[in-house]
Amino acid sequence: MKHNPDRIYATPQAQVSDFAFNEDVVKVFPDMIKRSVPGYPTIVENIGVLAARFAQPNTRLYDLGASLGAVTQALRRHVRTDGCRVLAVDNSAAMVERCREYLHAQDSMYQELLPVEVLEADILALEFQPTSLVAMNFTLQFVAREERQPLLARIHQALLPGGALILSEKLRFTDAAEHELLTDLHIDFKRANGYSELEIAQKRSALENVMRPDSLEEHRERLLAAGFSRVVPWFQCLNFASLIALP
Template structure:
């Protein structure tokens, strides 16, 4: 993947606007997400191992909000089941164009279909694994319950959903602590105070985090048999939910 450095919010004279997954973001995305999301590399790598465990022969694996295909590749490179197919979905054409180039350089043979669409419009069917790594947080709050319910309906019995999200906390002191620690993480990775502030202003009305309790409630109401956190660092967590 490209390692172009993320300097999108470094120029004070450049209008930041709302955060969007355009060509500018796609160009620097690997650097941006590694320097902005604690544990991202671990989450992606373990997504591949979870897929290896739960993928069943002849099924589909979905990467919803696939961006440049990191989770798609992790699943593809760890699959042991035969006749599977991976479906990567993203609503950013700029992301998908770069994703296709990356997928085409991979030597593993599992077919990968890339679909440019809003994930709430995608039919999930005959799936053994569905991954949403930092995707649901960009979906309108009003339809998040429906999205999770439709994923459950499209999973085979014994299938798994991986849901990774930025969190908010009910306790305001814990919320402030985790936000501050996240900002310290970004400073340690070379982001300036200006970049941190401008990125936060650009994304706060686009990314709507929820509490862990809200995610667990939604998953339980969709009738998943079990769910819990398998990874957390500051206000970023990943859950597994089993059908």
Template sequence: MTDQPDRLFAKPLNPVPDFAFNQDVARVFNDMIRRSVPGYLLLVEQIGLLAARFAKPNSLLYDLGCSLGAVTFELRKIKASGARVIAVDNSAAMLERCRANLAFTAKDHPLLPVELVQADILQLKWQPASVVVINFTLQFIPPDQRLSLLQRIRQNLMPGGVLILSEKLRFTDESTEQLLTELHLDFKRKGGYSELEIAQKRDALENVMQPDSLQTHQQRLLQAGFSQVHPWFQCLNFGSILSVA
């Protein structure tokens, strides 16, 4: 499957539909996320290094909201005898391309086996795991269900297991929020997005994506039962947290 450039919001839309991970988005997702999330490629690479430190032999490694499989592929490269990767997404369109991407990249590398699962992560049947990754997915979960999801993850992590959570962040300090929002817009403009594209995508996401502050994430993770919560990555208003069971 050939990825296409992201031009989904290049023409005026009236009304602008809510954002959905459908076939149209799946076709352009690689281009979209690289031009929308500053530091994305470095973040994915570093997630692989972090996960490798905590992955245990004969355990499961979860990628929740796996999209096209970028994090899944990093997890597959980990050297942990008998370990398996379970990649979960609720979008059939995204999983179809994920499957094709993994098949293409698996040719020349000895990789961990992976199981692709189409499911709502809120309804997932869990198995004990040493690593769970949620990369820019919790922000699409209803806020009142986020804590219970994190509690289930914590309950199913092996001793010393970790959750790696990456999210767009909002900031309680108004001047910080304004500055980083403006810098993120500059990043998008530099990537070739027009003002129309930026505005229409913002409208599309307004009702479906609700970011939290770093402090809210930290408090929720501690409430869910994690013993250590470490912010370890930030690029503009995007960040990642390492939480240890």
């Protein structure tokens, strides 16, 4: 499918609206995420690889905040465990519609893929079924802070022994100098991918009220408080990281 270039913030806006996963973002999302998140393709593909280790027969695999279904596609490429099904959940109608189109295209390219259901829903209201694998790829940072631990506790309750939560997030850093350095390097990354100073500044303004990153220490403490026994960072590139949380 054709991917449009991200030019959402390329012209000056008198009032920058809060970022939303609307139709405009959906149209450019593959380009936006690739140019904005260092290591994104590596994270996505390896979530599929990791999932193949934790997926258990006849269980549901969750992709929470599925957006266009990149993680779901990776799960379907790599998991060969009998009887597994994927539930891809997102609260954006525009994302869900396009996700279904992408997954239909994947069906035509590969055979014997895991069955998948794409659901438009709020993950905070989701009733989790027993699961061996939950993926949250840059999703928790958009959830209100007071809702994060209760959500993780519910995920932990649904996870079967031997399962895993894979959590990818943008990080903030408690050391001011470290935070400034990695923030500046991330801006350099976006410049290198063709974003202008105007685009970078306006995107930052759009996100500041809707995306609130945590530190690695906060993630670890919250996951342990939610009942997880071990938290293992498996990937970091600049201020973006992915963790494996074990029940």
